[in-house]
Amino acid sequence: MTAREQLKDWLVSGGRKKSWLAGQCNVGTLALHKWITGASVPNPAGRAAIERVTGIPASAWVAK
Secondary structure, three states: OOHHHHHHHHHHHHOOOHHHHHHHHOOOHHHHHHHHHOOOOOOHHHHHHHHHHHOOOHHHHOOO
């Protein structure tokens, strides 16, 4: 499962809104939307914030 799929599942399973997560990660909802759709990937600070809030490892966003 990709990082973006994990993020989407985390939001759905926890009943969280994208706007809430964006606020917790200190990013705009458009940036978060792009991360979830795969249009872009979070920068290192964004990856660290996602890991802090969701537990999804920052390394999951790095292409292998």
